[in-house]
Amino acid sequence: MQQAQQEQIPEQVYRNRYKIMAVVLPSILMAVLDGTVTNIALPTITAYFNVDVALSQWVITSYLLTITSLLLVFGKISERTGKIPLFIAGFAIFTASSLACGLAPNLPVLIGCRILQAVGGAMVFSISGAILFQAFPAKERGRAMGYIGSTVAVGGILGPVLGGFLVSTLGWQYIFLINVPIGAVVLLASLAYLRMPEMKYEKAGFDWAGTGALIAAMASLVLCLGQLSDTAALTLPIVALAAVFVVSLAAFVVIESRAKSPLLDLxxxxxxxxxxxxxxxxxxxxxxxxxxxxxxxxxxxxxxxxxxxxxxxxxxxxxxxxxxxxxxxxxxxxxxxxxxxxxxxxxxxxxxxxxxxxxxxxxxxxxxxxxxxxxxxxxxxxxxxxxxxxxxxxxxxxxxxxxxxxxxxxxxxxxxxxxxxxxxxxxxxxxxxxxxxxxxxxxxxxxxxxxxxxxxxxxxxxxxxxxxxxxx
Known part of the structure; x- marks a missing residue:
């Protein structure tokens, strides 16, 4: 049996709830924005590096694929590390990799930095809802979840608008560089205000097999959908990716149902x-x-x-x-x-x-x-x-x-x-x-x-x- 530390939320945490919210919501907004803001910049990035769009689109696909695959993984890891340390580490990675994206000298480096940025984004996004949920007393949690919903909605729709403005006025690099000063401020605020007792499962194992099956399932699904939306026809690569998704998902369900410490408790x-x-x-x-x-x-x-x-x-x-x-x-x-x-x-x-x-x-x-x-x-x-x-x-x-x-x-x-x-x-x-x-x-x-x-x-x-x- 896993023994969890007893959690008691002191009144001080509730008194700081709006400061905690002021840290968490910008991090959610930045993670969502960076999933959509690059769409408008893709033609400019393609021309800048003088590459084919089939290569440049990986600037978008790599981020989307990575963050989707790792959200559950970092949710599980947070049981061992605690949510606050994971959040701070993830936001530091996200901010540093945003700087690297803006300074990338070529497309392969940019794609690699986007993957790292998505890792940081997954660390933040996976547990930000839980942090905000616990920072508010029970009678105010509906309002807290409302703030998350509005932030996600704004990020999803504002991305192309903000991306178009930055690309046309400052250059594509600034869709990433704008994260740096904002990220630095939020990171300092998180070190000052993100403090609360947490449950930790010190002896929790890690489900490597389940993680591998989940990443394979999510990656094949994202790639399959991307190709299907481009062609609207059942080509051999699309069928192959769909088969990988079905097999990987079935394997994930079997593994999780038998694992002693599953990645996801079904x-x-x-x-x-x-x-x-x-x-x-x-x-x-x-x-x-x-x-x-x-x-x-x-x-x-x-x-x-x-x-x-x-x-x-x-x-x-x-x-x-x-x-x-x-x-x-x-x-x-x-x-x-x-x-x-x-x-x-x-x-x-x-x-x-x-x-x-x-x-x-x-x-x-x-x-x-x-x-x-x-x-x-x-x-x-x-x-x-x-x-x-x-x-x-x-x-x-x-x-x-x-x-x-x-x-x-x-x-x-x-x-x-x-x-x-x-x-x-x-x-x-x-x-x-x-x-x-x-x-x-x-x-x-x-x-x-x-x-x-x-x-x-x-x-x-x-x-x-x-x-x-x-x-x-």
């Missing part, structure tokens, strides 16, 4: 109040990401907006999330209604279908109404859902809850983006069109985008059903 998925919020979160991000993927094509190709104007449109949702998610968390803390997250997902579903119809009839006011509803629904859903997910497991498993939540959230970004692109390209292929999206005739482009968003709405409806099932 028994947690027998707990309905943990599994269904995870499923609901996964479906929410997959469905809602169709808007993020196809929206820019619609605004530029149909409405004739500039990229800057598109970026301003996509700020509507995160602004509402920043304001609404903490309010939603406060309401949940006050009333603890088990139907808040379900109501939020139903609003999101209505928003998605409103958005799809508005796109079909080319009504900007109706599109704005859909975006506003999407922000309100997201704010109402995420705070209660995250709180219930984190509260479903015993306190000694809080690290597992945090790392699983981070993995699901990060993986759903990838699944959502790939699914949106796949829907788009598949519809064009069925229509016999193989040109550039922005060059497609409006009679084709408009219904294709509307159908893609509507399918996202169906997925959000499934998320609402999963949320409702948790309460019956």
């Amino acid at each position: 028994e947690v998925f027998r707990i309905k109040n943990f599994t269904l919020p995870c499923l609901s979160m996964l479906l929410f991000f997959i469905g809602s990401f169709t808007v993020i993927v196809v929206g820019p094509f619609y605004f530029e190709g149909v409405m004739g907006f500039t990229p800057a104007q598109v970026g301003m449109f996509f700020l509507i949702n995160p602004v509402i999330m920043v304001i609404g998610a903490p309010i939603s968390g406060w309401l949940y803390d006050k009333h603890h209604s088990k139907y808040y997250s379900t109501a939020g997902m139903l609003i999101i579903t209505v928003a998605m279908f409103t958005y799809a119809y508005a796109a079909y009839i080319t009504s900007i006011p109706a599109i704005i109404a859909g975006m506003v509803l999407l922000g309100i629904g997201g704010a109402l859903f995420q705070s209660p859902n995250n709180t219930e997910l984190m509260s479903a497991l015993p306190r000694q498993k809080i690290g597992i809850a945090s790392s699983v939540s981070s993995t699901v959230r990060n993986l759903s970004f990838t699944l959502g983006a790939s699914f949106g692109v796949l829907l788009l390209t598949a519809q064009f292929s069925l229509a016999g069109y193989h040109g550039q999206v922005l060059e497609a005739d409006h009679s084709l482009l408009i219904p294709v985008i509307a159908v893609t968003i509507a399918v996202g709405g169906v997925i959000c409806l499934l998320s609402a059903i999963a949320s409702l099932l948790r309460n019956v």
Whole structure:
């Protein structure tokens, strides 16, 4: 048996909760931003190093693959090291590797530094939710989870906007170099304020076999989805990667069910109040990401907006999330209604279908109404859902809850983006069109985008059903 140190959260930790939050939230934002901010800089990086895009895209893929594969691993490691030391070490690695990325003399060095940056990001992201959850008293945890939800939403959507501004004004290097001064300040603050007693499992073993199987499964899935979204056809490499994913995932389940000290205790998925919020979160991000993927094509190709104007449109949702998610968390803390997250997902579903119809009839006011509803629904859903997910497991498993939540959230970004692109390209292929999206005739482009968003709405409806099932 593993003997855990007894945890008692002193009043001093609660008094410092907002200082702790001021350290944790910027770290989450930076980790999310660096997963999306490079998309807009990729053409510039490709030209700068004079390489093929097939090589330069590894600047994005390497980060995404590494951070997705290691979130659960570092969640497990935190049981031995403690969450605070792991967080500080991870943030130091993330900041130092950001400097190295900005100074990289060639593409291989840049890719290597991106992998190291993702390692630091995984160390931070895997346990940041658990740190914030424990820093707040039980009656305020819904609000704390609301702050995390709004931060992730802002990072996911603000990345391309910030990336475009930095690349056009200062150069691609500054999408990484901007992390350095911010990281230095946050790192100093973390050394000063991140202090709390923790449970540690001094004799906990490490599941190397399970770790290997998990990394193989996550890597093959990310690569498979990336290739599938590019071609929308079942090529031999895609089939091979899918086979590796299935075999690796099956091996992971077998290994974890037999391991004495598993990387992931599969028994947690027998707990309905943990599994269904995870499923609901996964479906929410997959469905809602169709808007993020196809929206820019619609605004530029149909409405004739500039990229800057598109970026301003996509700020509507995160602004509402920043304001609404903490309010939603406060309401949940006050009333603890088990139907808040379900109501939020139903609003999101209505928003998605409103958005799809508005796109079909080319009504900007109706599109704005859909975006506003999407922000309100997201704010109402995420705070209660995250709180219930984190509260479903015993306190000694809080690290597992945090790392699983981070993995699901990060993986759903990838699944959502790939699914949106796949829907788009598949519809064009069925229509016999193989040109550039922005060059497609409006009679084709408009219904294709509307159908893609509507399918996202169906997925959000499934998320609402999963949320409702948790309460019956």
